[in-house]
Amino acid sequence: xxxxxxIQNLVKAFDNPDKTAKPVLAxxxxxxxIKPGExxxxxxxxxxxxxxxxxxxxxxxxxxxxxxxxGDRHMNNVxxxxxxxxxxxxxxxxxxxxxxFENVAFGLRLKSLKTAxxxxxxxxxxxxxxxxxxxxxxxxxxSGGQQQRVALARAIVMEPRLLLFDEPLSNLDAKLxxxxxxxxxxxxxxxGITSLYVTHDQIEAMSISDRIVIMRxxxxxxxxxxxxxxxxxxNRFVAEFIGRANFxxxxxxxxxxVSVAGTQLAVATPLEAAxxxxxxxxxxxxxxxxxxxxxxxxxxxxxxxxxxxxxxYLVEVPGTEPWLIELSGADSGIFAVGETVNLSLxxxxxxxxxx
Numbered sequence: 614x615x616x617x618x619x620i621q622n623l624v625k626a627f628d629n630p631d632k633t634a635k636p637v638l639a640x641x642x643x644x645x646x647i648k649p650g651e652x653x654x655x656x657x658x659x660x661x662x663x664x665x666x667x668x669x670x671x672x673x674x675x676x677x678x679x680x681x682x683x684g685d686r687h688m689n690n691v692x693x694x695x696x697x698x699x700x701x702x703x704x705x706x707x708x709x710x711x712x713x714f715e716n717v718a719f720g721l722r723l724k725s726l727k728t729a730x731x732x733x734x735x736x737x738x739x740x741x742x743x744x745x746x747x748x749x750x751x752x753x754x755x756s757g758g759q760q761q762r763v764a765l766a767r768a769i770v771m772e773p774r775l776l777l778f779d780e781p782l783s784n785l786d787a788k789l790x791x792x793x794x795x796x797x798x799x800x801x802x803x804x805g806i807t808s809l810y811v812t813h814d815q816i817e818a819m820s821i822s823d824r825i826v827i828m829r830x831x832x833x834x835x836x837x838x839x840x841x842x843x844x845x846x847x848n849r850f851v852a853e854f855i856g857r858a859n860f861x862x863x864x865x866x867x868x869x870x871v872s873v874a875g876t877q878l879a880v881a882t883p884l885e886a887a888x889x890x891x892x893x894x895x896x897x898x899x900x901x902x903x904x905x906x907x908x909x910x911x912x913x914x915x916x917x918x919x920x921x922x923x924x925x926y927l928v929e930v931p932g933t934e935p936w937l938i939e940l941s942g943a944d945s946g947i948f949a950v951g952e953t954v955n956l957s958l959x960x961x962x963x964x965x966x967x968x
Contacts, residue, residue, distance in 0.1 A: 615807045616683050616697070616774035618647040618670065623679035625665050625831075639665040641831035642679070652801050652808040654818040657828035657854070663811045664779060666828075670809060671777050672696050683775065698775035699768040703783055705760050707752045707767075713739070714748035717766045738770040741800065758789045765797065769804065776801065778810040782817065790814075794821050815855050819843070827851050843897075849966055852895050859901075861933050863894040863965070871965060874932030876910055879960040886967060893966040898925070898939040900962035903948060908955025912936065914948050928954060 623643045626636035640662040647653045655663035668674040670681060672693035681688045688696060699720075707716050718735045726734070739745055742762040752760060761781060768776060781797070782790045798821040801808050812818055818825050819839040827834040827842065827850075835847040846852035849860065863871040868883045873894055886892060902908075903926065912930035926938040926948065936956060940947075948954055 615649045615805050617649045618645075618775065618807060618809065619680075619682040620645040620666075620670070621680040621682075623666065623669060623681065624677045625662070625669060625674060626677045638831045640669070643828075643831075643833055645826060645833070645836065647807060647809065649807055650805040651823045652798070652810060652821060654810045654812060654822040654825050655828060656812060656815065656818040656825050657834075659813065661828040662831040663813075663826075663828050667777055667779055667809060667811045670775075671698060671700055696775070697773055698777055699771050699773040700777045700779060701764050701768045701781045703780045705764045705784075707760055707763055709752050711752075712748065713744065713750050713752070713755070713763055716752065716763055717770050720767065720771050734770055735766075738766045741769075742766045743796070757785050758793055761785065761793055762796075765800070769800070769806070773806065776806045776808040778808065778812075780812055782812075782814075790817070797821060819855070827854060845964060846895070846966070849893065849895075852964075852966070857898055857937060857939075859896050859898065859934070859936050860966075861894040861896075863892050865890040865892060865965075871963075874910070874930060878909060878958055878963060880963045880965060881961045882965070884965060886965075895964040895966055896958055896962050898937045899923075900959060901936065901938045902957045903928070903938060903940065903954045904957065905948075905952075905954065908957045910956040910958070912954060912956060914950050914952045914954055917948065917950055926954075928956065930956065 621644050623640055624638065625640040626638050629635060629637050643666060655666060657663050665674060669676050672691060676689060683696065714735055717738060718731055721731045721734060739748055742765055744759065744762050744766065782793050785793060794817050810821065822839055824836060824838055825842050826836050829850055835842060835851050842851065842855050846855065852858045861873050863873045865884055865886045865888050866872050866877055867888055870877050870879055871892065871894060910930050912928040914926055915929050915935065916927035918925040922942045923939050928936045928938060930936060
């Protein structure tokens with residue numbers, strides 16, 4: 614059985630080392646609903662409050678104010694060991710003196726599970742995470758990725774209603790992180806366990822999440838699917854934190870048009886701002902195309918960087934900030950530094966920020 618999670622106006626304040634100053638708000642009036650079987654990621658820079666929020670859901674921190682519900686159960690005063698939630702830690706927290714089998718079986722032994730049932734559950738879970746045949750090994754005989762699988766196996770063998778991840782891949786190298794995030798997502802979907810995942814890695818969040826919660830300064834900036842967060846960011850902070858972007862000063866002409874450096878550009882989403890309102894136009898580098906003969910804006914190539922699967926251009930357009938443009942490998946090597954080019958900007962890729 615899986616679980617829904619409801620967080621209402623959650624606050625966590627810590628005493629300020631300077632006793633004359635106000636308490637530090639690590640989490641500031643956060644509300645969030647997580648559906649059964651959903652994987653939601655808390656994403657943001659260091660110090661944004663994401664780990665503190667996770668620890669309150671786990672029961673390791675007591676909220677200063679607000680409510681936490683698992684389904685219809687009020688959890689504020691329920692101790693961690695009675696929440697039916699398990700945590701996968703950044704440090705793995707594997708017992709070095711126990712075999713892999715005993716590490717995974719540890720929580721089940723505390724529940725006094727019968728031997729036959731315990732052995733089957735541990736064996737099944739080890740097979741599920743790709744560690745069959747390694748039950749008798751010591752932790753020091755495993756790679757970093759295998760140790761992370763042990764930590765994951767120890768969590769899911771308890772058959773929790775809620776699975777919590779505290780930056781579980783941050784100690785792995787880049788290639789292994791890529792592999793493990795795929796495995797975690799596939800396993801979570803197969804088991805259907807409601808999951809709350811903390812990371813500061815944007816690619817990790819985009820690749821594994823049903824929804825992403827962007828946090829800054831203890832507050833939620835935006836909640837949405839990876840596609841929504843990327844294509845329709847709520848503000849400039851979210852747009853800059855997820856991926857790369859071009860930001861241009863613009864003016865509203867009418868509900869379907871903005872003006873950039875004297876050139877009118879159509880936008881796909883009708884605007885509510887009055888004509889003449891100053892706004893910021895956002896477009897991702899990969900949505901811009903370059904041509905020698907036709908386009909909406911003319912500029913000069915100032916930098917070219919060949920990156921294998923794509924070529925990155927920096928183009929200066931009079932009256933605007935420099936434009937960052939990414940063309941796929943198939944289109945690479947067309948333009949040289951100093952060459953005049955024309956930029957085409959599809960309406961569907963233009964997003965207007967009102968702040």
